[in-house]
Structures are given as structure tokens and as C-alpha cells.
Amino acid sequence: TWFRQKPDAPPLMPGSLPIIGHSHLIIGDRKRNHFKYTANIRNIFFCYIYLYCTISVITDPEDCLTLVNACYSKPYIYGFAKEFLNNGLITADVSVWKNHRKLLNPAFNQQVLNTFIDEMNVQSRNLVANLKSEVGQEPFDVRHYLITFTLSTISRTSLGLTAQEQTQIDRDYAVAIENLLALYCDRFQKVWLHIGCIFDWSALKRKQDKLTTTLKNIMNPIILKRKSEMKTKIETTHYDDTPGKFKPVLDQMLQMSHEQDVFTVDDIREHLDTLVAASYDTTSSALSFILLVIATYPEVQNRIYNEIQEVLQNKDDDFSKHDLQKLVYLEAVMKETMRLYPAVPIVARQIDVDVKLKNCTVRANTTGIIGVHSLHRHPLWGPDANEFKPERWLDPSRLPDNPVLFAAFGIGKRNCIGKLFGMLMMKTALAHIVRQYHISGSIHNVECEFDVVLKPVTNQHIQLKLRS
Numbered sequence: 347t348w349f350r351q352k353p354d355a356p357p358l359m360p361g362s363l364p365i366i367g368h369s370h371l372i373i374g375d376r377k378r379n380h381f382k383y384t385a386n387i388r389n390i391f392f393c394y395i396y397l398y399c400t401i402s403v404i405t406d407p408e409d410c411l412t413l414v415n416a417c418y419s420k421p422y423i424y425g426f427a428k429e430f431l432n433n434g435l436i437t438a439d440v441s442v443w444k445n446h447r448k449l450l451n452p453a454f455n456q457q458v459l460n461t462f463i464d465e466m467n468v469q470s471r472n473l474v475a476n477l478k479s480e481v482g483q484e485p486f487d488v489r490h491y492l493i494t495f496t497l498s499t500i501s502r503t504s505l506g507l508t509a510q511e512q513t514q515i516d517r518d519y520a521v522a523i524e525n526l527l528a529l530y531c532d533r534f535q536k537v538w539l540h541i542g543c544i545f546d547w548s549a550l551k552r553k554q555d556k557l558t559t560t561l562k563n564i565m566n567p568i569i570l571k572r573k574s575e576m577k578t579k580i581e582t583t584h585y586d587d588t589p590g591k592f593k594p595v596l597d598q599m600l601q602m603s604h605e606q607d608v609f610t611v612d613d614i615r616e617h618l619d620t621l622v623a624a625s626y627d628t629t630s631s632a633l634s635f636i637l638l639v640i641a642t643y644p645e646v647q648n649r650i651y652n653e654i655q656e657v658l659q660n661k662d663d664d665f666s667k668h669d670l671q672k673l674v675y676l677e678a679v680m681k682e683t684m685r686l687y688p689a690v691p692i693v694a695r696q697i698d699v700d701v702k703l704k705n706c707t708v709r710a711n712t713t714g715i716i717g718v719h720s721l722h723r724h725p726l727w728g729p730d731a732n733e734f735k736p737e738r739w740l741d742p743s744r745l746p747d748n749p750v751l752f753a754a755f756g757i758g759k760r761n762c763i764g765k766l767f768g769m770l771m772m773k774t775a776l777a778h779i780v781r782q783y784h785i786s787g788s789i790h791n792v793e794c795e796f797d798v799v800l801k802p803v804t805n806q807h808i809q810l811k812l813r814s
């Protein structure tokens with residue numbers, strides 16, 4: 347109330363009642379909590395407003411940029427994952443984040459990513475092979491196939507694992523990390539467990555400790571083993587540092603740690619766990635939406651298929667970096683889907699200092715929410731902002747001038763470090779799938795759930811037919 351009384355305070359969202367604010371809008375049965383997509387987003391915003399009276403949802407592109415350039419901290423709920431991810435980029439305090447992000451940025455540049463394409467092809471072929479069991483069958487939920495694909499690709503390229511280590515990641519690590527992320531969501535919804543001393547005595551905390559220990563016990567031996575192998579190679583001058591050669595992110599961090607004395611073993615584990623946690627749910631969810639869109643529009647699917655046929659000389663070859671660059675229509679479809687159905691529909695920042703926006707001031711010690719979903723359907727996209735039109739991405743004059751309006755990977759300096767990685771991994775997988783299968787289904791009646799990311803959960807089934 348004190349904040350709202352200030353003359354330059356942000357306007358209050360409609361629907362607020364005295365004392366209870368917007369909380370009446372989130373009371374309802376399970377069905378109501380499974381809103382259709384747009385309603386679901388509204389629900390999320392209300393939920394936030396209910397939980398934190400001092401929250402501002404920002405949807406003006408210039409204001410969004412002003413805010414993310416002024417504030418790099420994350421709100422306190424990110425602290426739920428601190429015990430597990432600590433100095434990892436998502437949860438790190440600003441001083442550590444600035445330093446580590448600068449060090450890690452080169453590990454995700456285009457040159458390095460090009461060396462990951464072979465592995466992406468291998469994992470995409472595995473995905474296509476796994477999907478074979480669904481060909482000609484009833485409609486099915488593709489999500490768990492996509493999770494397996496994403497997890498294998500990210501762990502192979504980040505960790506460079508042996509087949510045996512990879513099996514453990516696919517089996518034990520995947521289950522534990524999924525359970526841990528679900529646990530954070532559970533805590534988020536039980537507001538009383540936000541209070542540290544109450545949470546510390548809860549069954550949820552005991553479960554969290556067990557899962558965190560399991561995950562640390564899987565990752566730590568992998569790092570220590572590789573560290574000692576690398577040390578031996580460096581000491582015996584057998585270490586191959588040829589530029590352009592595949593080097594997993596783990597090896598890049600170990601090399602930095604050796605040469606610049608920067609990362610501890612704990613830091614490295616936290617970064618690797620963060621990469622897995624930040625990538626597998628987001629990427630598999632984005633891929634689910636894209637497959638659903640491709641399934642919905644047969645003419646779009648045909649155009650993608652024809653583009654693939656034109657680009658590949660030998661129809662069964664792997665996709666090279668040049669082939670992938672030429673798949674411009676596929677990329678347009680990916681971006682347009684991420685615009686209409688962003689896997690991360692909101693991004694949050696802790697506001698550390700008063701920030702003056704165009705028409706109001708958001709106060710220090712409150713939370714700012716960047717409304718990604720609203721930016722993506724902003725009137726600046728034109729009168730067809732709510733329509734699926736991939737062609738707009740092929741003609742720069744049809745795109746809004748302000749790039750902030752596409753925020754699927756966040757905006758500003760603390761945006762997604764895996765943006766290019768995610769796009770490359772998804773493009774390779776989609777090209778392999780569309781080349782092999784004809785997909786049918788519909789996105790129109792899909793209902794979504796929002797936990798860590800937004801994902802399709804009802805009416806999301808697709809069907810596959812082998813292409814002749």
C-alpha cells in the first residue's frame with residue numbers, strides 16, 4: 347500500500363480487492379488451474395501478485411530493457427535451488443555471476459558449438475530410432491522422448507562422458523533432477539515453506555537433501571576423474587589443444603581452472619548441474635510446441651521437408667553446419683512457435699535500486715517480472731500479432747524494429763547463455779525427424795501447465811507416419 351501511494355507508482359493490475367488483493371482469482375478447482383494457454387498465463391501473473399504484493403509486471407519493451415540493464419539479481423525464490431546450484435549462473439550472486447559469465451561465454455560461441463554438431467546428429471538419429479516404435483500407432487505424448495534426447499545431447503557435449511557414465515546420467519541423474527525441480531515447485535506453492543526455519547523442519551527439506559546428495563555423488567566423481575586425467579595429459583604434454591576440435595564444456599572449464607586458477611571443483615559441478623537443469627526442460631518443452639505446430643499445419647511441414655530435400659545432397663547424410671545454416675524456413679518456424687508459445691513466459695529480476703521507467707518508478711526491494719508472453723504478442727508485431735506466420739522471420743521489414751520484442755531466451759546481459767546451443771540442437775533434431783516422419787496432430791486444443799517452464803499437458807498427442 348505504501349508503494350502504491352507514491353504518485354509515480356506503477357498502476358495496479360485490474361481485479362484487486364481490499365486486503366485480499368488478487369488472491370480470489372487463483373482459488374478454483376483443478377480444472378481451473380489447467381487453463382487454456384492464454385488464461386494460464388493470466389493465472390500465473392495473478393499468482394505472483396497474490397504471493398508478492400510488491401511485484402511489477404512489465405510489458406513495455408523499452409521499460410523491460412531499462413529494468414534488465416539496471417538489475418541483475420534474481421528474486422529470493424531462486425534461493426530455493428541455492429543449496430544445489432549455488433554459484434551456477436542461474437542462482438549465483440551478481441558479483442560471482444559477472445565474473446563467471448565472462449569466463450563461460452566463450453564456451454558457447456558459434457565456433458565451439460560447431461564442434462558439437464556431430465554429437466547432435468548422433469543423438470538426433472537415436473531420437474528418430476526411438477520414435478520408430480510409435481510409427482503407425484495411436485497418438486502419443488512425445489515429451490519423454492524429447493527429454494531423453496535433450497539430456498543425452500547436453501550431457502555428451504558438456505561432459506564428454508563414456509557410455510557407462512552416460513547410462514548413469516540417463517537413468518539416475520535424470521530422475522533425481524526431475525524430482526528436485528518438481529520439489530522446488532512444490533515449495534513455491536506452499537507459501538509457509540518459503541520461511542527457511544519452517545522449511546528446514548519439513549519432510550520436503552529431507553527429500554531435498556537426499557536428492558541433492560544423490561546428484562552431487564553422480565557428478566563429483568566424473569569431474570575429479572577428468573581433472574586427474576587432464577593433469578596427467580598436460581604434465582606429459584599429451585594434451586591436445588587444437589582449435590576446432592571437440593572439447594566438452596567440462597574440459598574447457600578444467601583448462602581455465604588450470605591456466606587461470608579460476609574455478610574450484612565445486613564451481614565446476616554447480617555450473618554443469620546448472621547447464622543440465624537450465625536446458626533439458628526448456629529445450630524439450632520448446633521442441634514439443636514446435637512439433638505440435640508442424641503437425642498442425644501440413645503446408646508448413648511440406649515446406650520444411652522440401653527445404654531439407656534441397657539442402658542435403660545425399661538424402662541420408664548427417665547435417666553439416668552449412669546445411670543447418672541453409673534451413674532458413676525451419677528456423678523461421680522455430681522462432682515463430684517460440685514467439686507464440688514461449689517455454690519461459692516470464693523472467694524475473696530482484697529490483698535492487700529504484701528504477702525510473704517511462705511512466706512510473708519501480709522501487710528497490712521489490713520484484714520485476716518481464717512479461718515475455720506479452721512482449722511476444724505486443725501490438726508492435728502488427729495486427730497479425732496473435733497469428734502463426736513464420737514468413738515474417740524471412741523478411742526483416744515485417745519484424746518490429748526493437749529486438750527486445752523477441753525474448754524467448756531472455757533479454758539483456760543475463761540472458762540465456764545456451765541460446766545458440768538450444769537453437770542448433772533443436773534444429774538438428776527437427777530436421778532429422780521431419781526428414782523421416784510425417785507428423786499429424788493439433789496445437790489448437792492444447793492445455794498447458796506452468797512449473798519451472800510452460801509445457802503442453804493435455805491434448806498434446808501427435809501421430810507419426812514413415813515417409814516413403
Ligand code: HEM
Nearest residue numbers: 435624625628629632690693755756760761762763764768
Ligand atoms: C529452447 C531452449 C531454451 C530456452 C527457451 C531458454 C530460455 C532461457 C531463459 C528465458 C533464461 C533466463 C534469462 C533471464 O533470466 O533473463 C535462460 C537462462 C539460462 N539458460 Fe537457457 N534456454 C534454453 C536452452 C538452454 C540451453 C540448451 C542451455 C545450456 C546449454 C541453457 C542454459 C541457460 C543458463 C545457464 C541460463 C542462466 C544464464 C545467466 O543467468 O547468466 N539454456 N534460458
